[in-house]
Amino acid sequence: MRFSGFDENFDVIVIGAGHAGCEAASAAARMGAQTALVTLSLDTIGQMSCNPAVGGIAKGHLVREIDALGGIMGRVIDRTGIQFRLLNRSRGPAVRAPRAQADRSLYRAEMRRTLEATPNLHLRQGLVIDLIVEDGKVRGVELQDTRRFHAKAVVVATGTFLNGLIHTGKRTYTAGRAGEPASIELAESLKRLGFPVGRLKTGTPPRLDGRTIDWSVFEPQPADERPVPFSFATESIDQPQVTCYIGYTNERVHQTIRANIHESPLYSGQIKGVGPRYCPSIEDKVVKFPDKNRHQLFLEPEGYDTYEVYLNGFSTSMPAELQQELVHQVKGLEEARIIRPGYAIEYDFVDPRELTPFLETTRLRGLFFAGQINGTTGYEEAACQGLIAGINAALFVRGEPLFRLHREESYIGVLIDDLIHYGVDEPYRMFTSRSENRLALRYDTADARLAPHGRRLGLLGDEDWERFNRRRERLAKLRAVIEGTRFKRSDAVHAELSLRLNQNLGDAISLAQLAQRPNVHPELIYELLPAETRAQTSLSDLETVLADIIYSGYIDAQRATNERIHQHDYLRIPPDFNYRAISGLSREMVERLERARPETFGQARRVPGMTHGALATLLVHLKLRRAA
Amino acid sequence: MQASDTIVAVSTPPGRGGIGIVRLSGRQALDLARKLLCKEDFAPEPNRVSLHVLRDPETGEELDRALVTYFQAPRSFTGEDVIEFSCHGSPVLLLQIVDALLRLGARAAEPGEFTLRALANGKLNLSQAEAIRDLIEARTAAAARQAARQLGGELSATLQPLKDALLELIVPLESSLEFVEDDLPDLEIERLSARLSDLVRRMDELAATFRAGRLLKDGLKATLVGRPNVGKSSIFNALLKQDRAIVTDLPGTTRDALSEMINLEGIPVLLTDTAGVRDSADAIERMGIERTRRAIADADLLLVVVDGSEPLTAEDRELILEVAQSRHLMVANKCDLAGFSLGRLRETVANGAEIIAVSARTGQGLEDLRRAVLRSCSAPESATDSLLLTNARHYDLLRRASDALATAQRLLQERASEELVLVGLYDALRYLGEITGETTPEEILTQIFSTFCIGK
Numbered sequence A: 001m002r003f004s005g006f007d008e009n010f011d012v013i014v015i016g017a018g019h020a021g022c023e024a025a026s027a028a029a030r031m032g033a034q035t036a037l038v039t040l041s042l043d044t045i046g047q048m049s050c051n052p053a054v055g056g057i058a059k060g061h062l063v064r065e066i067d068a069l070g071g072i073m074g075r076v077i078d079r080t081g082i083q084f085r086l087l088n089r090s091r092g093p094a095v096r097a098p099r100a101q102a103d104r105s106l107y108r109a110e111m112r113r114t115l116e117a118t119p120n121l122h123l124r125q126g127l128v129i130d131l132i133v134e135d136g137k138v139r140g141v142e143l144q145d146t147r148r149f150h151a152k153a154v155v156v157a158t159g160t161f162l163n164g165l166i167h168t169g170k171r172t173y174t175a176g177r178a179g180e181p182a183s184i185e186l187a188e189s190l191k192r193l194g195f196p197v198g199r200l201k202t203g204t205p206p207r208l209d210g211r212t213i214d215w216s217v218f219e220p221q222p223a224d225e226r227p228v229p230f231s232f233a234t235e236s237i238d239q240p241q242v243t244c245y246i247g248y249t250n251e252r253v254h255q256t257i258r259a260n261i262h263e264s265p266l267y268s269g270q271i272k273g274v275g276p277r278y279c280p281s282i283e284d285k286v287v288k289f290p291d292k293n294r295h296q297l298f299l300e301p302e303g304y305d306t307y308e309v310y311l312n313g314f315s316t317s318m319p320a321e322l323q324q325e326l327v328h329q330v331k332g333l334e335e336a337r338i339i340r341p342g343y344a345i346e347y348d349f350v351d352p353r354e355l356t357p358f359l360e361t362t363r364l365r366g367l368f369f370a371g372q373i374n375g376t377t378g379y380e381e382a383a384c385q386g387l388i389a390g391i392n393a394a395l396f397v398r399g400e401p402l403f404r405l406h407r408e409e410s411y412i413g414v415l416i417d418d419l420i421h422y423g424v425d426e427p428y429r430m431f432t433s434r435s436e437n438r439l440a441l442r443y444d445t446a447d448a449r450l451a452p453h454g455r456r457l458g459l460l461g462d463e464d465w466e467r468f469n470r471r472r473e474r475l476a477k478l479r480a481v482i483e484g485t486r487f488k489r490s491d492a493v494h495a496e497l498s499l500r501l502n503q504n505l506g507d508a509i510s511l512a513q514l515a516q517r518p519n520v521h522p523e524l525i526y527e528l529l530p531a532e533t534r535a536q537t538s539l540s541d542l543e544t545v546l547a548d549i550i551y552s553g554y555i556d557a558q559r560a561t562n563e564r565i566h567q568h569d570y571l572r573i574p575p576d577f578n579y580r581a582i583s584g585l586s587r588e589m590v591e592r593l594e595r596a597r598p599e600t601f602g603q604a605r606r607v608p609g610m611t612h613g614a615l616a617t618l619l620v621h622l623k624l625r626r627a628a
Numbered sequence B: 001m002q003a004s005d006t007i008v009a010v011s012t013p014p015g016r017g018g019i020g021i022v023r024l025s026g027r028q029a030l031d032l033a034r035k036l037l038c039k040e041d042f043a044p045e046p047n048r049v050s051l052h053v054l055r056d057p058e059t060g061e062e063l064d065r066a067l068v069t070y071f072q073a074p075r076s077f078t079g080e081d082v083i084e085f086s087c088h089g090s091p092v093l094l095l096q097i098v099d100a101l102l103r104l105g106a107r108a109a110e111p112g113e114f115t116l117r118a119l120a121n122g123k124l125n126l127s128q129a130e131a132i133r134d135l136i137e138a139r140t141a142a143a144a145r146q147a148a149r150q151l152g153g154e155l156s157a158t159l160q161p162l163k164d165a166l167l168e169l170i171v172p173l174e175s176s177l178e179f180v181e182d183d184l185p186d187l188e189i190e191r192l193s194a195r196l197s198d199l200v201r202r203m204d205e206l207a208a209t210f211r212a213g214r215l216l217k218d219g220l221k222a223t224l225v226g227r228p229n230v231g232k233s234s235i236f237n238a239l240l241k242q243d244r245a246i247v248t249d250l251p252g253t254t255r256d257a258l259s260e261m262i263n264l265e266g267i268p269v270l271l272t273d274t275a276g277v278r279d280s281a282d283a284i285e286r287m288g289i290e291r292t293r294r295a296i297a298d299a300d301l302l303l304v305v306v307d308g309s310e311p312l313t314a315e316d317r318e319l320i321l322e323v324a325q326s327r328h329l330m331v332a333n334k335c336d337l338a339g340f341s342l343g344r345l346r347e348t349v350a351n352g353a354e355i356i357a358v359s360a361r362t363g364q365g366l367e368d369l370r371r372a373v374l375r376s377c378s379a380p381e382s383a384t385d386s387l388l389l390t391n392a393r394h395y396d397l398l399r400r401a402s403d404a405l406a407t408a409q410r411l412l413q414e415r416a417s418e419e420l421v422l423v424g425l426y427d428a429l430r431y432l433g434e435i436t437g438e439t440t441p442e443e444i445l446t447q448i449f450s451t452f453c454i455g456k
């Protein structure tokens, strides 16, 4: 043991400048903590390991929430996105979400610029090999180059690097990402500290030389004409937008895959980790869906100034020469050359049931985990955890109560709640269906839901806060107009509308009521707004207000349903409640409850691993107690 | 540290029986049995019966010779180690054995505690636990059979295809929302809508069995009314085939509403005899009459008795008017007498209403009366053929589920966006889940991934 002192002192250390680490460091620093962001290479800050894209259904919601709280991902992608699209435009506003293709290298550069412009934030390059622990508390980190940094709180955000192992065909080698070293010592250090570790896997497709692609064969998919930004702070997206292309695999490709399936480490038994079902490799797709005669592919440019093209939908860990052959069998890619082959990677994750809702570990005070290490997958999933961990690291240093989000108010809350209660058995990705409150968690209400938290935490500056308040006032005013504008049977508009919609509108109808009728679109309401209101109203503000109106009935009904179903959730469990005295509760259940110490039955219901039977028993006893 | 203690109780009904069972459940069951048998090496094979002498732990005195069965955790009723002692049925003896086990460190089980443990250990789901209670309380063989079917998991098994069908509807709708960029087949609204209607119909059919199911479980309250001396008590007794009510020739001597349970084709019928419905100055009789009016209000079915051998009195007519709004049957008694005629009654009673001619004295027509009672409550022809919903909680949830689906279908027809249609589907799924267990979002995702090839 060397007891040389520390080389540097910080309040907070964040390990890893991936998507989680960048948000964590930025938040902690802006909350006033002297923060070091220690990462393997300063040249890969904010690197997108896989698809150069941010957002999508549910993931776009997460980015909006990050932005509303005062995180940075939304702003960075708004400046570096090269193709913006609002998904599900034809469906209800609750399931719409923005997605953007990024210029991979501009994204990295912009992220680094953003971090470097943040006061209290100190970038340090190096590989962390150990955590320094004293008296059950984390005290700092040790680097491979022998430096030791001291801090009161540490956030681990090391992504796919812990014991990373890459597979391409039968070849395997340790790496964190292709071309980057794995993080082996730190993984062993976490195991030594007793953290339960599991193994997951993910994969990525080959990148092609765009000059060798016959673009004429593919169907163009243009950007939206009016791009919808991620950040509430972004007025408009002005950079040029590029086009992506859609193509398909074919039976020949599938046959080649089938004939060579033994070459895939996924099918030879070589890979032990569980991969995400929603991100299947092309091998998986062909094997699991033998009846599909083609699978969709997207050709996505990696940036403005490169001819590298991402072959979305073709994730594979086949040997490189076979990948080249398969690519050649795709129509339009007969001549296409692979620049970087695809691969699969296995890595360690830590069972997230070890975490508190604040993303602090229960084993070591002051130690936080965020991102892929917790069993999630995706940049957005990582970033939102980074934000929460960074906030709490700063609060921890100040000795203030930690911050959590609830399921009812945010997808971030859903994500963390799911992780810590249910753990993961495959990489966890966000879906809107994971929330029981989907209609209330819209992308365009993230600010209303979360900006007040962001302000209180000190992450929203005056300018952002004023913008938020202006929007809130605008929306309230608009809502009043929409509820107050009525057409009576005697009005000419009433007759015209009845005719146009072929509906009986009754004696009088307000714009708000009209909006709830089938086949009434926001554009129609816009037309019907009083002229002076219309002049001051954007279609997007109007859509938000109309969505509030349209969903309100459902949200109330759903709340009533949830309350009925969880009517016992508010039963209080006295702090001295003796679970051991409950006959029939197994020792395992008792231990789980004693560890979690739920305050209400609702919390008990969410204690990880509780069986229905055990809960029914607990409920009977709580009710008996009340009756007595 | 012991999470839960070992409980003991006599688990056969109280009273003198041929055999009595003492049940012991918990971690220490085997230990305690060893002490009670005074056999330190007692290591029974699970589920095998063997004969042993039970001894008082302090005096060593022989208590009984009993058949001892060991059920090893988790393969027992409670999911814990269980020992059952089948002893000779004397209540005193059984108490002695329980007492011995209590002195050895067991605890007396509270009512329902064995079931609660079974619930806690996942040996039963909620509807099965409810069935146990029903089984214990069943008043007829048919009711017990229904409870046993539910206990066997038949209700869960009936609901499962409904849940599966719901999941099959949720999956394409959910996928079309979450995986917009994937190459998924278009939604076939009309087909989905037809499947929704089908599902609503199946749920409504199941819900409709509640009427019969409730009859089986809770039975039917049938009350005899009529002026004094028409023969209510005689009919009551004839139906009971046992002498309970006092029969006299003096008008107004049946003062108490007497109730007795009879079993009509498996349906428990609570038959109530009442005092005559007659304005009376007699205080005692008036009390009886008050009770009678209450019994009328309480009844599911009124058996309005008149004396068919005499002309109808004003009192009869008044009563016939009074019951017009309640479910009732007209019974003309004393058809054995010479002056008996249905004609007079036919004129008074609303056209076409059924009149059953009986004689309490000879038993003639009583079979018709029984059948009429069954028909009036539309009891199923053979109540035991299919699974019936017997629990009001289940019925309520099923109705809610069906309503939620009907709303979803309307929205689907209006081409509302999927997230709104899904609200009703999820509500329905949750209601069904509430009856037995739960459906998790994870299950839905699993379905999605096995149905569609999704992901880029």
Ligand SMILES: Cc1cc2nc3c(=O)[nH]c(=O)nc-3n(C[C@H](O)[C@H](O)[C@H](O)COP(=O)(O)OP(=O)(O)OC[C@H]3O[C@@H](n4cnc5c(N)ncnc54)[C@H](O)[C@@H]3O)c2cc1C
Residues within 6 Å of the ligand: A015, A016, A017, A018, A019, A020, A021, A038, A039, A040, A041, A044, A045, A046, A047, A048, A049, A050, A051, A126, A127, A128, A129, A157, A158, A159, A160, A161, A162, A176, A177, A183, A186, A202, A203, A204, A279, A343, A344, A345, A370, A371, A372, A373, A376, A377, A378, A379, A382, A383
């Ligand atoms: C091959 C591949 C394919 C993927 N495919 C998909 C996909 O299809 N869909 C999807 O949603 N997600 C995919 N992902 C996952 C996605 O990249 C991650 O979820 C996301 O990047 C996780 O963010 P993070 O911040 O947790 O970690 P990362 O972005 O992995 O960042 C970790 C950072 O920590 C640094 N680091 C690691 N160890 C140390 C150490 N000891 N000391 C100092 N620094 C360290 C690394 O250099 C890196 O900068 C894929 C990832 C890979 C590698």
Ligand SMILES: Nc1nc2c(ncn2[C@@H]2O[C@H](COP(=O)(O)OP(=O)(O)O)[C@@H](O)[C@H]2O)c(=O)[nH]1
Residues within 6 Å of the ligand: B226, B227, B228, B229, B230, B231, B232, B233, B234, B235, B246, B247, B248, B249, B251, B252, B254, B276, B333, B334, B335, B336, B337, B358, B359, B360, B361, B362
């Ligand atoms: N002949 C004949 N007499 C009957 C019959 N039923 C009842 N009675 C007689 O009618 C009298 C009154 O009967 P009871 O049952 O006490 O009448 P209640 O006051 O309506 O309960 C008794 O004397 C019975 O024996 C019947 O079916 N035939």
Ligand SMILES: [Mg+2]
Residues within 6 Å of the ligand: B229, B232, B233, B234, B253, B254, B274, B275
């Ligand atoms: Mg009588």
